[in-house]
Amino acid sequence: MDFNLTPEEEAFRGDVRSFLDEHLPPESDRGGMFPLRWAKVVREKRWVGFSWPRDVGGGGATVMQQAILKEELSQRAAPPLGTCIMGLAWVGPAIIQHGTEEQKRQFIPDILDSKYQWCTGYSEPAVGSDLAALQCRGVRDGDHYVVTGQKIWTSLAEWAKWMILLVRTEVGREPKHEGITCLLVPMDSPGLTVKPIRDLAGHSFFAEVFFDGVRVPVENRLGEEGKGWQITLGALANERSGIAEVAGLRRRLDRLRELARVRTLDGRPALEDARVRRRLAEFHTRISAMRFNGLRFLTRQVKGESVGSETSINKLHAARLEQQLAEFGIELQGSYGALTGGSDEAVAGGHWQKQALGWGTTVIGGGTPNVQKNIIAERILGLPHD
């Protein structure tokens, strides 16, 4: 198996690096007008929506170019390419794949220009991992769907202008994911209420969303009625090698090594302690394994083959590493590990503590570790269904 890049891909990586040398200052110099400048140059470069077709305003990049770009950006802790988080991650790809020409004209340019936020209405109070069991109802009434029910954990709901929503349009259908439809819903629709939820770190990043007879025009349906499940899965199957996450984890490990160099343990730099070095070496090995897995997935995608259940291996690694790197960062601080960002004495402004509290997105988003283990057990190892 050859993991080397072709000369064209190496040249592309070189171009990306030169561009970043010119336009991306060190993290300490990214204040003032930098965010606006960055937003403008990356948009002009067509890096926002880099893999989207050029005729909708994207960059028309290959899977490999996209992975190289993500890796380079992640290595340098670059700010995101565009701030329309969910629009760029999956709503845009879903609209490009399944939307009408009118929907593409209405939404894609705004997503690329990060004009507003989208939120995702999938999870419900009694439905998370087993999403296909969702209950929120959409009942056809002439040229509208009338939506009644509740969603929960809806990130960005308070700030979003639109929601991509999954509703049940057919009850009792087997298999149950067949009766689900995808709707694009304005967040200022009459009958829609948002109630923020406070998380463990004290932020209100997500919310409950209530629908009380919300009328959604039929032209806001994405794809066919009853085909919402396929749309959801397809949109998430974009570039899934996880190479960018690897670069992010490597950066975090570098930071941890630096912390071990400056912190002391029994009067000596922690880095001189064999136990600390062993832990760092173990993290390095696991991150390297993730990278090689990612490169295997990428190779398959480049050949036009599908990558399925195996990506769960990297998701599981990433979730565990994310938590364990943060916990080790706190451990290395000794008693200072008990302080948070608000304290003058906190190490690195409480960076590791924030990391430890912010694990939810990586660990739970896209399927919890238990769900990943089930996928690996059943679909890769062929063990009996849970």
Ligand SMILES: Cc1cc2nc3c(=O)[nH]c(=O)nc-3n(C[C@H](O)[C@H](O)[C@H](O)COP(=O)(O)OP(=O)(O)OC[C@H]3O[C@@H](n4cnc5c(N)ncnc54)[C@H](O)[C@@H]3O)c2cc1C
């Ligand atoms: C930070 C954050 C942001 C989120 N943002 C959004 C959002 O924007 N939109 C949205 O729709 N949702 C969002 N979610 C919700 C997220 O998708 C769900 O929390 C996730 O799917 C898990 O569902 P649940 O919370 O209902 O847990 P459950 O599915 O009830 O799981 C509870 C526990 O049981 C375990 N479990 C479940 N099924 C099995 C099984 N078959 N075998 C073994 N163990 C199992 C799980 O691993 C977990 O530990 C967000 C969550 C977080 C933490």
